[in-house]
Amino acid sequence: MTNVARMRPSLLNPMFAPVTSLPGVGPKQDKLLQYLLSRSETPRLVDLLLHLPSQVIDRRARPKIRDAAVGTMVTLEVTVDRHRPPPPRNARAPYLVYASDDTGDVVLTFFRAKPGYVEKLLPMGEKRYVSGTLQMYDGIPQIVHPDRVLDEEAISKLSGIDPVYPLTEGLALGSLRRAIAQALQKLPALPEWISPEVMRRCNFPAITEALNRVHQPVELTDILPDQPFWSRLAFDELLAGQLALALIRAQLRRPAGVRNAGDGHLRSKIIDALPYALTLSQRDAAAAIASDLQQPVRMLRLLQGDVGSGKTVVALLAAAAVAEVGKQAALMAPTEILARQHIKTIAPLAERAGMRVAILTGREKGKERRELLAQLEAGEIDLLVGTHALIQDDVIFHDLALAIVDEQHRFGVRERLALTSKGEAVDVLVLSATPIPRTLVLTYFGDMDISELREKPAGRQPIETRTISISRLAEVTDSIGRALQAGKLVYWICPLVEESEAEGTEHLTNATKRFESLQQRFGERVGLVHGQMKGVEKDRVMGQFAAHEIGLLVATTVVEVGVDVPAATIMVIENAERFGLAQLHQLRGRIGRGSEASTCLLLYSEPLGEMSKARLKVIRETTDGFRIAEEDLKLRGEGDVLGVRQSGLPGYRIARSEVHGQLITQARDEALRILKDDPKLKGERGEALRCLLYLYERDEAIPLIGAG
Incomplete structure (x- = not known):
């Protein structure tokens, strides 16, 4: 049993059972469901339950045969009159079943059907409810391969509204529906993790009711993202995300920060070495960072700037501030090409100021790497630039005071924490080259302090x-x-x-x-x-x-x-x-x-x-990146503004920025309130919130609860 499974509340075990535990889900369906649900291994029941319908089919219309409109979805109450199987040597001919009501006849047509199967499905002389699209053939109403054939007892249990799900090639809608219906049967009685006040204000149903109504709608509106059932699930997902962010923030903030900025002598030399004057927003950002570094609490700041707005120089000034007091900084970039570009910009300026900089990527090996790591541990490097190679176990800093993370959304929570764990009370500066719309800043960075670089350095041409x-x-x-x-x-x-x-x-x-x-x-x-x-x-x-x-x-x-x-x-x-x-x-x-x-x-x-x-x-x-980011969000609505190709908010399956923008703020407020009142998530509600973090795969934050 994995550590995660061991820590997970046992109440959730049925939801984390593999889909292959369901009758009718074998190895072939397992592979298809892995692909559909973007899993690298066998999906769990919870993955099925959080795969929501995209539309519905309304089968509630029950006209008489004479009144049924051609081309519409109908459910007819008929008596089975006779069967006409295909001739023995003509397997391609259809199997026809003639049925009627008191207003007319209808032909039910099956291709490549086994006679025994059709006879059992539609017994002669019996009454059945047949659902499908009505067509006309030679002036006679017909339904080809009816979607549903039900007896009196079965139809009384159905609402007449069928959910339609996003599929992948080879996976039949019917088998996915059956698997989800079986998963719903195994839903445990889940505790309530949302406060009564938010439940009332947002008109949310209980989680179990929300899942049941979205997958087994009673009204056509039950599956709409802006209605209470879907919105409840979106809020849960957003709350899990915000709670995880708040826990990380609390963990990063918790150790008393130390004052990490010096007297400015290195920063002055860097500014003097620049071939152009700093823009107003660069000066403002550098001042805000210097002020943060002087505080006894740890810095958590997002610096977002448009392409070519000069983020690297601001990051270097932050690194210089900590070097002034004899401490070290690290700048982690997602790709080697970006790390090398940073060093190309930084090295000449740092050299003029007397700062010692180096680069560490997967390319540095053997003796060169060993020497670099020895210098780092001895405090002979002020700023180390690199890729995720920086978070390897053998990378030991003498006194890391500032972690600069570039292109944040390409790194997970673990990488962020791994870098900050290489020093005591490390200050954090996040750089984003993609201007991020406000709603997404809130979703991905919680209530981080934000600096924006709006202007381009002087001399840049249109x-x-x-x-x-x-x-x-x-x-x-x-x-x-x-x-x-x-x-x-x-x-x-x-x-x-x-x-x-x-x-x-x-x-x-x-x-x-x-x-x-x-x-x-x-x-x-x-x-x-x-x-x-x-x-x-x-x-x-x-x-x-x-x-x-x-x-x-x-x-x-x-x-x-x-x-x-x-x-x-x-x-x-x-x-x-x-x-x-x-x-x-x-x-x-x-x-x-x-x-x-x-x-x-x-x-x-x-x-x-x-x-x-x-x-x-x-x-x-x-060419204004901030306007482009907002337009991008408007155009795609649920598109990937942060570079993760999937529908919905990146990293979110259910929440959609254009529908649930208000819920993001409410989820953030609720998460902050929870941690203020109960930082260790104790008691009944605390246990319920731990369930929430597991259900929405934010459990990486659980070890941080009450840590330190």
Whole structure:
């Protein structure tokens, strides 16, 4: 038994039973359900129960045969008159069952049906309720493969409204419905974790009633996300998320912070070494961070800034503040390319100030790595930049005072805590290159303090963005040729690395193929970089590009963040309609970083859907990342503004930002109230809240309850 299972309240055990414990769910269904429910192993009953319907089929209409409208879903009360099986040597012929009521006849048609099965389903002379879509064939009403055939007793137990679920290929709706119905039977009596006041104010039903009504609706509105049953489940999910965040925050805040900022002498040297003046928002952010570092409580601050707004410099100033008192800082980035870009920006400035910086990624090995770790432990490194390699056990700091985490949403709770556990009362600064809409800031960062960098550093030139049909590719290639002649540096972005057999990618251009065609045209001036290349090779090609040894760089989204070649002024994005708004904005942010005006060409394939048109219009009209983030949220509603591709709020299955925005604030308030009143989650409600954290997979926060 795992530690998690051992800690989990035994009350929940039935919900954590594997789906294969249900009758009729074998290895084949297990694999399909793993895929449908995004599980790496056999799903549990709770995963089935939190897979909610997307629509319903209304079978409540029970007209007489004569009054039934063609093409509609009907439930007919009929008497079975006779069976006509297919001729013995013609298996393709349908099996027909003739039935009637007092107003007319209907034919029930089955293809490839076993006679014994149909005879048992529709016994001669018996009354049955038959449900399906009514069609006309040769002037006679018929239902092909009725969805439901029920006797009097069975129909009395059904509401007449059937839920329809998102499916995956090979998984029948009927088998998923049966599995969910069986899972509902095993639901234990769950305790109430929401306060009576919130239950009343929001008109929430009990959790068991909510699950039953969403999966077995009585009214058509029961499955709507803005109605009480779905909203109750969304609130639970949001409360679990906010409670986990609040526990992490309490854990990070709990040890008395120490004053970690010095007298400013290193920061002054860095500011003097900058080739430009700090923007007003950079100065404000640096001052807020310095103030936090001076406080006796630990800093938890989110610094979000648009592409090219100068977050790295602000992060360096924060690291310098702790170096002034002889302490260390760590900057953790999600990719090696981003970590190396940070060091490229930081190293020259840090050197001028006399700060000692180093980098640690998966690439540093052997003697080099051992020497670096020895220097770190001896306090001879002031700032260590790296990837998740920073959280390995053998990375020991002399006195870590500040953890800077870049692109936060790509790291889980464990990585955040692992880095902060490498020092005493470590201050935390989170950097986000994707401006995050307010609702999502609340959802993912709770009540963190926030600094925003709104302006671009002086001297940055505007970017002109144009949308062009791929049918004009020859013209675009000619104009790129002229730009190369003039010594310009050009990015050419493709959505794929190489040909894919995945559905829907037939018309997408892969980077390898585009590289070959452009190389035929422009020769050795063309380079290629993508995520499947080794780090050293990527660096070599990027170095050639920065040094003007190649003028045209064909790339995938590997250049989306952290690549800084100020001389690059042109970007072509092929199949732009296939990229999200935030991704297009990040890619475009690779140009417009120097003193020359820049151009971004968005090549699209027709026909364009409404969503793609709207996205391209937004990106063409504005370069303001904060506006783009808000538009992205509006456009997709439940889209992935934080880069996790799934519907709903990223990391959330049920809550939707456009429907449940109000609930996010209420869940945050409730979580803070809970921890204020009962930080150790004791007593009946405390036990109930522990159940909630397990149900919604926020149990990684449970060891933090009352810790310290």
